[in-house]
Structure formats: structure tokens, C-alpha cells
Amino acid sequence: MTATDHTHAASPHDPHGGDHGHAAGDFGPHHVTPASTFLNVLIALLCLTVITVAASRVDFGAANLLIAMLIASIKASLVIAIFMHVKWDTAINKIVFLSSFLFLSLLFVFTLSDQATRAWDSWPSKVKAPVDKEWEHPSKVGSHQ
Amino acid sequence: MSHDHGFVVPAPGDGFLPHTVAHHFDTPTQEFQAAKLGFWLFLATEILLFGGLFAAYFFFHQEYPQTFHVGGAQLNWVLGGVNTTVLLLSSFTMAMGVRSAQTSQKRKMQFYCWLTILGGAIFMAIKCYEWHVKYTHGLGPPVIAGMHVEQWFKDTHNVMADVPHGHLFFALYYTMTGLHGLHVVVGLGLILWIIRDGGKGRFHANYFLPVDLVGLYWHLVDLIWIFLFPLFYLVS
Numbered sequence: 001m002t003a004t005d006h007t008h009a010a011s012p013h014d015p016h017g018g019d020h021g022h023a024a025g026d027f028g029p030h031h032v033t034p035a036s037t038f039l040n041v042l043i044a045l046l047c048l049t050v051i052t053v054a055a056s057r058v059d060f061g062a063a064n065l066l067i068a069m070l071i072a073s074i075k076a077s078l079v080i081a082i083f084m085h086v087k088w089d090t091a092i093n094k095i096v097f098l099s100s101f102l103f104l105s106l107l108f109v110f111t112l113s114d115q116a117t118r119a120w121d122s123w124p125s126k127v128k129a130p131v132d133k134e135w136e137h138p139s140k141v142g143s144h145q
Numbered sequence: 146m147s148h149d150h151g152f153v154v155p156a157p158g159d160g161f162l163p164h165t166v167a168h169h170f171d172t173p174t175q176e177f178q179a180a181k182l183g184f185w186l187f188l189a190t191e192i193l194l195f196g197g198l199f200a201a202y203f204f205f206h207q208e209y210p211q212t213f214h215v216g217g218a219q220l221n222w223v224l225g226g227v228n229t230t231v232l233l234l235s236s237f238t239m240a241m242g243v244r245s246a247q248t249s250q251k252r253k254m255q256f257y258c259w260l261t262i263l264g265g266a267i268f269m270a271i272k273c274y275e276w277h278v279k280y281t282h283g284l285g286p287p288v289i290a291g292m293h294v295e296q297w298f299k300d301t302h303n304v305m306a307d308v309p310h311g312h313l314f315f316a317l318y319y320t321m322t323g324l325h326g327l328h329v330v331v332g333l334g335l336i337l338w339i340i341r342d343g344g345k346g347r348f349h350a351n352y353f354l355p356v357d358l359v360g361l362y363w364h365l366v367d368l369i370w371i372f373l374f375p376l377f378y379l380v381s
Binding site for chain 1 (some may be wrong): 148156178181185186188190192193197199201203204206208210222226229230233236239240241244248251261284286298299300303305306310311312324334350353360361364365367368370371374375376379380
């Protein structure tokens with residue numbers, strides 16, 4: 001087997017790669033990714049890491065965090081699709097794993113929309129939840145007692 | 146087609162062991178898919194576990210951007226960048242290790258797994274050095290019991306004195322990189338197990354499920370670090 005051919009290692013009888021019958025010699029649908037694909041993904045990931053660092057040196061204001069997360073998402077997609085073989089996995093496995101990101105986005109959307117629509121620090125102090133003691137930096141503790 | 150005594154998957158050649166399918170599975174494919182589905186469910190819970198921490202990060206970052214700006218400047222982005230590169234390389238070697246198992250190349254699989262362990266070990270060494278440096282600067286909780294609560298974050302050099310709730314950044318930093326580091330250590334143990342059992346010839350083209358699953362776990366560790374790196378090291 002060479003490094004460049006797409007093969008289904010354990011299922012020489014089935015050229016389709018989908019769900020298999022259970023003939024003798026067939027031990028599951030297995031996709032063997034060419035080594036060159038992995039190498040290309042690695043190079044892309046390293047390039048994107050350099051871009052992430054470079055982009056953080058430029059001041060885009062509040063957009064910096066967004067840009068960093070966008071590049072990280074591209075990197076994550078490459079790792080999930082190729083390194084984790086999700087591209088060639090079954091539909092149910094794709095749904096199970098990728099749905100976790102859907103549920104996570106619900107958490108992010110509601111948390112951040114709550115945060116964005118409340119003026120936390122401008123609240124009158126009597127409305128704020130009572131706390132026994134506000135946290136203070138150690139260098140300032142006791143300086144005004 | 147049922148196999149009351151367990152379907153036996155033959156070894157592909159000398160130096161490899163046959164695999165007996167657990168008796169409650171009809172076929173090797175069914176066993177493989179059931180295990181994969183279970184593992185993807187586990188990985189989904191891992192995403193949600195770290196996701197809660199990421200939500201906390203974004204909430205406090207939006208609330209106190211200046212704190213994260215100053216906090217991020219305390220971390221060494223070069224060390225973080227080296228660790229990112231090392232972890233990406235180890236993810237590549239792990240993918241190659243799984244591939245070697247799929248193609249019944251025993252020695253090659255062990256070689257790639259050792260490279261992955263080397264990457265994980267370098268990562269942890271750098272991470273421990275970073276934690277140590279920050280801790281000795283008072284940017285962390287004391288391990289000695291009985292200290293005053295307000296001293297859990299000493300900030301010896303007063304680097305966070307001018308921003309609100311400076312301890313928040315480091316609380317998130319230690320929790321998230323700590324939980325991630327724990328996953329790296331667990332992953333290293335799993336890869337050692339793969340190398341040992343792989344040496345006995347358990348994993349080959351007809352049966353490589355454990356190698357595949359350990360590989361997925363290692364890639365998840367890489368996946369989380371891809372987000373941690375810009376959020377902590379590049380946020381200044």
C-alpha cells in the first residue's frame with residue numbers, strides 16, 4: 001500500500017466505503033487517509049498559527065478576539081475533519097459530535113447576550129447582590145481601614 | 146448471522162494477534178461502530194465540559210477587557226507558541242500512528258506513538274515551567290493551609306494592581322490550562338498503553354479500534370489548545 005492511494009484497508013471487497021455487508025474478510029468500513037493529506041493539514045495548521053500570532057500584533061480593537069476565534073475555528077475544523085476522520089465517518093457520529101458545538105453555541109449566545117444587555121457596573125449598589133466583602137488587590141488591602 | 150462464542154477477526158500475518166469480538170456483538174463492524182459512537186458521545190461531553198469554562202472566559206473578558214489585556218501580557222507568548230507548534234506536530238504524528246495501525250505497520254505505529262509522547266512531554270515540561278514562574282510571582286493560590294483568604298492571590302510585583310479583579314484572569318488561566326494539562330497526562334498514559342499492546346501485535350488492519358479512539362482523544366486535546374493559545378497568550 002502506497003502513501004498516496006485512498007484505500008479501505010480491511011474491506012478489499014467493497015469499493016464504495018459506505019455501510020458494508022458482513023462477508024468474510026470484511027471487518028468494518030475503514031478509511032485510510034494518505035500520509036500526504038495529513039502532512040498538508042499539518043502545514044496549514046502551522047501557517048494558521050503564524051497568522052494568529054501576526055494578527056494579534058495588529059490592533060483591530062474589539063475585533064481582535066473575534067479574528068483570533070475565527071482562525072482558531074478554521075484550525076479546529078481541519079483537525080476535526082481530517083485528523084479525527086470525521087469527514088469519512090458515519091452520519092450518526094458526525095451528528096453526535098458536531099451537535100455538541102450547537103449546544104455550546106446556545107450557552108454562548110444566551111450568556112453573552114445577557115452580559116451585553118445588562119449594565120452591571122452602573123447598577124445602584126442596593127440592587128446588586130449583597131456580598132460580604134468586595135475583593136481587593138493585595139497591595140491595597142488594609143490601606144483604607 | 147450470529148456468533149454465540151464471539152466472532153474471531155483473524156490476524157493479517159505473523160507477529161499479529163487475532164481479535165475476538167465481544168459476544169454481545171454480531172459482527173466486527175457492529176462492535177467498531179458501537180465503540181466509535183460511544184467515544185464520540187464522550188468527546189461531546191468533553192466539549193461541553195470545556196465549553197462551560199470558555200463561556201466563563203468570554204463573559205469576564207467582555208466585562209473586564211482591561212484585566213485580560215494586562216493578564217495576557219504577563220504570559221510568555223513565545224513559550225505558548227512553541228507549545229502550540231509542539232502539540233500540532235504531535236497531533237500529526239498521532240494521526241500517522243493510527244494510519245500505521247490501519248496498514249499493519251507495527252514498528253512504525255510504535256515509532257509515531259513515541260514521537261507523540263515526546264511532543265506531549267515537551268508540552269507538559271514547558272507548561273509546568275510556565276505555571277512555576279507565574280506561581281512564584283504570587284499569581285496563584287498558596288498551597289499552604291491556613292493562609293488568609295485575601296492572600297490567595299499575592300501578586301508580588303503588583304502587575305495586576307491597576308485593573309479590576311486581576312485574580313480572575315489567573316483563576317481562568319490555571320483552571321483551563323490545568324484541566325487541559327490533566328488531559329495531556331491522561332493521553333500520554335493511553336498512548337503508552339497503545340505502544341505496549343501494539344508491541345504484542347494486538348493492533349492491525351483488521352482491528353485497530355483502541356488506537357483509533359486514543360488518537361481521537363489526543364486530537365481533542367490539541368483541539369482545545371488551539372482555542373486556549375490565542376485566548377490567554379495573545380489577548381494583550
